[in-house]
Amino acid sequence: MESIIEQTSNDEVFDRIFHPANIAIIGVSPKGSGFGSGIMNALNAIGYAGGIFPVNPNGGRINGKELYRSLDEIPCPVDLAIIAVPAERVPQTLEKCRTFGIAGAEILSAGFSEAGTTTGEALEDEIRTIAAKGIRVIGPNCFGIYCPASGLTLLPGPDLSRESGNVAFISQSGGMSIDLAHIGKWMGLKFSKVISFGNGVDLRETELLEYLGHDRQTKVIAMYMEGVKDGREFLRVLRQVAAHKPVIINKGGLSKAGGRAVASHTASMGGSKVIWESALRQAGAIQVGDLCELAQTCLAFSMLPIMKYQGVSVAGGGGALGVSAGDLAERFGLDLPKFDDALSERILESLPRPGSSARNPIDAANPFVGPDAYKQVFLLAGSDQRIDVQVLIQLLHHFKAIALGLGVDSVKEITPYRELSIAMKDAIDSTGKPIILVMPEFKQGQDSLDITDLIRETRQVFLERGIPVFNDLGNALRALSHVSQYAQFVRSLGTN
Amino acid sequence: MESIIEQTSNDEVFDRIFHPANIAIIGVSPKGSGFGSGIMNALNAIGYAGGIFPVNPNGGRINGKELYRSLDEIPCPVDLAIIAVPAERVPQTLEKCRTFGIAGAEILSAGFSEAGTTTGEALEDEIRTIAAKGIRVIGPNCFGIYCPASGLTLLPGPDLSRESGNVAFISQSGGMSIDLAHIGKWMGLKFSKVISFGNGVDLRETELLEYLGHDRQTKVIAMYMEGVKDGREFLRVLRQVAAHKPVIINKGGLSKAGGRAVASHTASMGGSKVIWESALRQAGAIQVGDLCELAQTCLAFSMLPIMKYQGVSVAGGGGALGVSAGDLAERFGLDLPKFDDALSERILESLPRPGSSARNPIDAANPFVGPDAYKQVFLLAGSDQRIDVQVLIQLLHHFKAIALGLGVDSVKEITPYRELSIAMKDAIDSTGKPIILVMPEFKQGQDSLDITDLIRETRQVFLERGIPVFNDLGNALRALSHVSQYAQFVRSLGTN
Numbered sequence: 007m008e009s010i011i012e013q014t015s016n017d018e019v020f021d022r023i024f025h026p027a028n029i030a031i032i033g034v035s036p037k038g039s040g041f042g043s044g045i046m047n048a049l050n051a052i053g054y055a056g057g058i059f060p061v062n063p064n065g066g067r068i069n070g071k072e073l074y075r076s077l078d079e080i081p082c083p084v085d086l087a088i089i090a091v092p093a094e095r096v097p098q099t100l101e102k103c104r105t106f107g108i109a110g111a112e113i114l115s116a117g118f119s120e121a122g123t124t125t126g127e128a129l130e131d132e133i134r135t136i137a138a139k140g141i142r143v144i145g146p147n148c149f150g151i152y153c154p155a156s157g158l159t160l161l162p163g164p165d166l167s168r169e170s171g172n173v174a175f176i177s178q179s180g181g182m183s184i185d186l187a188h189i190g191k192w193m194g195l196k197f198s199k200v201i202s203f204g205n206g207v208d209l210r211e212t213e214l215l216e217y218l219g220h221d222r223q224t225k226v227i228a229m230y231m232e233g234v235k236d237g238r239e240f241l242r243v244l245r246q247v248a249a250h251k252p253v254i255i256n257k258g259g260l261s262k263a264g265g266r267a268v269a270s271h272t273a274s275m276g277g278s279k280v281i282w283e284s285a286l287r288q289a290g291a292i293q294v295g296d297l298c299e300l301a302q303t304c305l306a307f308s309m310l311p312i313m314k315y316q317g318v319s320v321a322g323g324g325g326a327l328g329v330s331a332g333d334l335a336e337r338f339g340l341d342l343p344k345f346d347d348a349l350s351e352r353i354l355e356s357l358p359r360p361g362s363s364a365r366n367p368i369d370a371a372n373p374f375v376g377p378d379a380y381k382q383v384f385l386l387a388g389s390d391q392r393i394d395v396q397v398l399i400q401l402l403h404h405f406k407a408i409a410l411g412l413g414v415d416s417v418k419e420i421t422p423y424r425e426l427s428i429a430m431k432d433a434i435d436s437t438g439k440p441i442i443l444v445m446p447e448f449k450q451g452q453d454s455l456d457i458t459d460l461i462r463e464t465r466q467v468f469l470e471r472g473i474p475v476f477n478d479l480g481n482a483l484r485a486l487s488h489v490s491q492y493a494q495f496v497r498s499l500g501t502n
Numbered sequence: 503m504e505s506i507i508e509q510t511s512n513d514e515v516f517d518r519i520f521h522p523a524n525i526a527i528i529g530v531s532p533k534g535s536g537f538g539s540g541i542m543n544a545l546n547a548i549g550y551a552g553g554i555f556p557v558n559p560n561g562g563r564i565n566g567k568e569l570y571r572s573l574d575e576i577p578c579p580v581d582l583a584i585i586a587v588p589a590e591r592v593p594q595t596l597e598k599c600r601t602f603g604i605a606g607a608e609i610l611s612a613g614f615s616e617a618g619t620t621t622g623e624a625l626e627d628e629i630r631t632i633a634a635k636g637i638r639v640i641g642p643n644c645f646g647i648y649c650p651a652s653g654l655t656l657l658p659g660p661d662l663s664r665e666s667g668n669v670a671f672i673s674q675s676g677g678m679s680i681d682l683a684h685i686g687k688w689m690g691l692k693f694s695k696v697i698s699f700g701n702g703v704d705l706r707e708t709e710l711l712e713y714l715g716h717d718r719q720t721k722v723i724a725m726y727m728e729g730v731k732d733g734r735e736f737l738r739v740l741r742q743v744a745a746h747k748p749v750i751i752n753k754g755g756l757s758k759a760g761g762r763a764v765a766s767h768t769a770s771m772g773g774s775k776v777i778w779e780s781a782l783r784q785a786g787a788i789q790v791g792d793l794c795e796l797a798q799t800c801l802a803f804s805m806l807p808i809m810k811y812q813g814v815s816v817a818g819g820g821g822a823l824g825v826s827a828g829d830l831a832e833r834f835g836l837d838l839p840k841f842d843d844a845l846s847e848r849i850l851e852s853l854p855r856p857g858s859s860a861r862n863p864i865d866a867a868n869p870f871v872g873p874d875a876y877k878q879v880f881l882l883a884g885s886d887q888r889i890d891v892q893v894l895i896q897l898l899h900h901f902k903a904i905a906l907g908l909g910v911d912s913v914k915e916i917t918p919y920r921e922l923s924i925a926m927k928d929a930i931d932s933t934g935k936p937i938i939l940v941m942p943e944f945k946q947g948q949d950s951l952d953i954t955d956l957i958r959e960t961r962q963v964f965l966e967r968g969i970p971v972f973n974d975l976g977n978a979l980r981a982l983s984h985v986s987q988y989a990q991f992v993r994s995l996g997t998n
Contacts, residue, residue: 047907093856116867117856162903165949181819185944188899192947261832296826296976323677330792336757360589360613371612403684407658411543448681451688452958453661455951462948480792 019142020217022109024199025156026085028057030077030108032099033090033115036066041114042090043068044161045150051164054157057082077106084108086158088150093117094125096146097132104141113145114161118205120147130207137208148204149180152187154197155223160184161202171196172225173304174218176211178203179258182230182297189301192462194469195308198223212240219247226307228254228300241289248290249499252307252492255291256300257282290495292488299484302476306485307492309474310395310440314497315490317343317392318483319366321383322399322444323373331367331397334480338487342366343392356382373404377422381429388437395486396441398430399479402464403449403457417456423464431471443468443475444482515638516713518605520695521652522581524553526573526604528595529586529611532562537610538586539564540657541646547660550653553578573602580604582654584646589613590621592642593628600637609641610657614701616643626703633704644700645676648683650693651719656680657698667692668721669800670714672707674699675754678726678793685797688958690965691804694719708736715743722803724750724796737785744786745995748803748988751787752796753778786991788984795980798972802981803988805970806891806936810993811986813839813888814979815862817879818895818940819869827863827893830976834983838862839888852878869900873918877925884933891982892937894926895975898960899945899953913952919960927967939964939971940978 029049034042046060046068059080062073074080087103089096093115103111113133118126130146137143144151149161155170161180166187173195177183183202190197198221203210211231218224227247234240247253260279286293294300318340320331335342345353345366353364356379361371368383384396405421414420430441445464449457465475476482525545530538542556542564555576558569570576583599585592589611599607609629614622626642633639640647645657651666657676662683669691673679679698686693694717699706707727714720723743730736743749756775782789790796814836816827831838841849841862849860852875857867864879880892901917910916926937941960945953961971972978 121856162900164903164906185897185942188944189946192945192950258826258829261829296830298974330754333754333757334792360617401681404658407660410660446681448684449688450685450958452955452962454688455955455958458954459948459951462946462951466948478794 016217019109022085023142023144024151024153024158026056026109026158028059028080028082028084029054029086029088030059030061030074030080030084030103031088031090032061032077032103034060034062034068034073036062036068036073038068040090041161042088045088045090045114045159048159048162048164049157052157052159052166053168054159056157059084077102085110087111089113089145090115093129093146097129097136100133100136100141100143104136104139108141110142110144112148112150113143113204114148114150115145116147118146118207120205130205134207143208144201145204146207147180149183149202151202152183152197152200160187160200163187167191167196169196170198170223171308172198172223173228173308174198174221174224174226175200175228175230175304176203176214176218177201177230178206178211178232179230180204182256185297186228186301189297190304192465193301193305194465194474195301195304206235210235212236212243215240215247215253216243219243219251224251226252226254226304228256228304230256230258230297230300232257232259237285241285244286244289244291249496252312252489253291254294254300254303254307254488255286256294256296257286290492290499292492294488298481302481302485303488305474305476306482306489309472310442310486310489312489312493312496313394314493315340315394315486317341317390317394318397318486319368319387319390319393319395320397320399320479321368321370321380321387323370323375323401323404331479334483337480338483340483340487340490341392343390345387345390349386349390353383353386356380373401374408377425377429380426381433384430384433384441385436388433388439393439395439396433397444397479397482398441399444399446400426400464401448402445402460403447403454405460406449406454406457418460418463421460421464423460424467427464427467427471427473430468430473434473441473442482442486443473444479445475445477446479447477512713515605518581519638519640520647520649520654522552522605522654524555524576524578524580525550525582525584526555526557526570526576526580526599527584527586528557528573528599530556530558530564530569532558532564532569534564536586537657538584541584541586541610541655544655544658544660545653548653548655548662549664550655552653555580573598581606583607585609585641586611589625589642593625593632596629596632596637596639600632600635604637606638606640608644608646609639609700610644610646611641612643614642614703616701626701630703639704640697641700642703643676645679645698647698648679648693648696656683656696659683663687663692665692666694666719667804668694668719669724669804670694670717670720670722671696671724671726671800672699672710672714673697673726674702674707674728675726676700678752681793682724682797685793686800688961689797689801690961690970691797691800702731706731708732708739711736711743711749712739715739715747720747722748722750722800724752724800726752726754726793726796728753728755733781737781740782740785740787745992748808748985749787750790750796750799750803750984751782752790752792753782786988786995788988790984794977798977798981799984801970801972802978802985805968806938806982806985808985808989808992809890810989811836811890811982813837813886813890814893814982815864815883815886815889815891816893816895816975817864817866817876817883819866819871819897819900827975830979833976834979836979836983836986837888839886841883841886845882845886849879849882852876852882869897870904873921873925876922877929880926880929880937881932884929884935889935891935892929893940893975893978894937895940895942896922896960897944898941898956899943899950901956902945902950902953914956914959917956917960919956920963923960923963923967923969926964926969930969937969938978938982939969940973940975941971942974
């Protein structure tokens with residue numbers, strides 16, 4: 007019983023931190039410079055609707071409003087403090103927050119253990135002691151919390167999305183947290199919570215992972231970690247969480263130089279590459295090599311059914327892509343089952359001849375095959391019981407040549423991307439098998455912003471119909487293979 | 503002597519093909535549809551300045567001009583024929599071209615061995631016989647030749663660049679040839695020749711490689727191959743050429759499904775993965791896994807000195823990138839040498855404190871460090887004799903927050919990208935060590951076209967100063983490692 011009670015009370019604290027009714031920002035300069043006013047402006051810009059109380063002991067005004075000289079002047083209870091005062095004043099500020107009854111504090115200030123100074127270390131010890139007396143701390147040397155549902159945002163994040171989703175991200179690096187939040191906005195990743203914990207003197211990887219493991223808004227958990235404070239305990243919690251939610255981990259600093267960068271970045275130890283990789287794998291984590299793979303993998307987990315994928319069909323215009331498809335599928339442990347003559351012939355009826363082939367990969371001879379034809383192709387290919395998932399490759403830049411030929415100004419006008427998304431959605435609904443769209447961007451010149459715009463709008467339209475979009479076939483298949491491997495891991499637990 | 507004479511005469515033929523004074527396009531429909539009128543419009547659009555003679559036995563008019571009913575009506579000698587008639591009429595058309603004294607023919611038509619029919623095979627045999635009597639053939643089932651110097655372009659390539667460069671590309675796949683040509687235009691790859699040879703009944707991988715091996719305009723040779731006609735002879739020529747020019751090869755169809763796609767794409771055999779990979783490596787080829795890696799590798803070879811690279815410095819804003827840098831360098835066999843205290847302290851003098859670190863990677867704490875500061879950083883880091891090449895990472899999207907803060911409409915206006923390119927060029931000139939720019943594009947939403955535009959303009963400005971630009975640090979280091987490995991291969995030949 008005790009652990010349940012503790013969990014409930016912890017959840018209450020976390021709820022006040024992630025969904026604060028009132029926020030105090032301590033260390034707002036009347037000049038409008040620095041982290042304090044930066045985060046205040048970001049909160050206003052993203053539309054945080056609760057109370058914001060900027061504090062500066064020297065007073066002054068900002069945006070036409072008087073600054074509070076101390077927490078005591080604030081006329082209501084405060085849930086979350088954002089601390090941006092110089093490092094040496096952080097402990098006393100935090101202690102004041104604690105006695106004022108604030109549930110948690112994000113410390114954005116730098117100049118602690120990451121600076122490699124004994125002063126920095128000592129200041130962190132003080133913070134740790136105060137936190138233990140009853141206030142939870144995120145940071146220091148972090149970018150804070152992004153929670154679209156409540157309107158909390160990261161330090162330089164005035165323009166992040168307000169759409170909530172099922173992906174959570176715990177990041178030791180502030181840069182990675184804001185980068186993924188930006189990437190998510192256009193890639194279609196929607197977040198429950200993004201937490202940049204920096205030096206992590208109090209809340210860090212293990213406790214945050216445990217919390218997100220039972221957070222109902224979170225279905226997929228991503229982590230960027232450099233060092234781990236208590237490896238054994240972390241792996242225990244990881245095993246527990248990974249058994250029912252995918253945990254995607256990018257472990258930085260597993261090389262010599264990477265480890266050195268870790269030390270000056272968040273003052274932790276990287277650890278041995280081989281040991282970490284094998285321990286994380288055994289605990290059921292999905293390991294990724296960099297930020298892009300992390301984002302793509304989260305997208306696949308958040309949008310696709312979590313199941314074993316083996317057979318893939320790939321269709322698109324341009325034969326070389328088909329050849330790549332076979333090679334790439336093999337690299338990621340997937341198959342392109344060969345269609346039999348009868349099915350292949352029926353698929354070919356919808357495609358231009360000569361020039362098309364339909365053995366899987368399905369090579370559509372030219373990039374202008376229309377939505378109705380592709381719908382037929384995907385209904386037929388999806389009827390093969392060996393196919394678990396289908397991939398459509400579109401090279402939309404070719405439509406510009408058509409627009410030029412027709413004398414039409416806008417390539418968007420003549421490209422049937424919306425109809426194509428409807429056709430694909432129909433094929434998904436009829437076959438019960440997911441479809442992935444791949445849109446490589448081969449034209450990225452200054453004269454091709456219209457094509458870029460078309461690709462972005464097409465991505466949006468497909469995402470709205472629940473179809474994940476990747477820029478590269480290899481990236482798509484790699485992400486898919488992560489989902490498939492996780493599904494098999496979970497199944498293997500069930501049979502033990 | 504004989505081989506030299508033959509070579510000279512071959513070169514004369516190749517010269518007429520790549521730099522034709524007059525082109526006949528046979529199979530131009532008066533309706534303006536099909537490959538024939540497509541390539542005619544593309545040649546006009548790209549500004550080919552020689553004579554274009556459209557032929558159709560049934561006559562008619564196109565673009566207000568009378569079509570020629572036969573080659574005999576053309577009033578001048580023709581160097582190159584582009585054939586776009588239906589497959590069954592290709593042999594007689596080619597024979598007519600030969601007797602008319604045309605040096606070479608691109609056959610764009612499909613419907614040959616790739617269709618898997620005996621008719622198709624038989625037609626190819628006829629083509630081969632005619633070619634042997636004295637006309638060189640590119641294709642069939644190909645997209646033709648792109649040669650910026652002469653204004654030849656690929657089938658759907660009206661908008662390719664007219665800037666010549668030192669990269670040649672031989673591609674069995676038409677799709678890959680046009681894709682790389684498009685990618686090159688914005689990525690900064692400039693081409694001497696791009697040749698899509700399709701089914702390759704006459705000219706194909708070996709002879710084209712040999713020709714480009716002694717082509718003075720070509721410094722870097724890229725190849726996309728599916729099957730090889732005579733493996734032993736190809737490897738012999740490859741060894742010869744790779745000893746003095748880098749040959750970058752993407753071999754498709756090395757998996758089961760990939761091999762099947764090859765069969766229906768260009769009617770050749772893929773071959774065993776292990777055998778091919780080891781044979782190509784021994785012959786000195788640089789092997790790449792896909793089109794993107796091919797393009798990035800060509801960029802590195804065409805813009806960077808070909809030498810052994812070991813020590814790399816990496817500088818940028820955002821610590822996690824630095825951690826990645828160490829991990830990635832190790833993955834690609836490169837080092838990030840740790841700077842000593844004195845150098846590190848001197849570098850830090852130019853960077854914001856606290857928050858920066860300068861052990862290598864050099865973490866600039868925020869993304870707004872200016873050109874003068876970076877110039878100092880690169881001069882200092884470049885003075886370490888262990889450093890062979892330097893990498894600058896820029897996250898330009900952060901400047902949008904500044905533009906918003908300043909109430910400035912255009913993010914371009916307030917981003918010092920031009921000054922930064924000058925600062926980096928100065929650092930290259932002073933240190934004698936190359937610099938690479940990495941610009942990840944973390945914001946790709948429909949609301950971020952202005953950032954995309956900024957990134958594209960910045961890429962252009964850096965390319966103009968001879969600085970290669972990559973979108974991802976891993977991609978940059980991988981390309982660099984290819985250059986380094988090739989330099990070591992060439993050196994190993996010299997010491998044998």
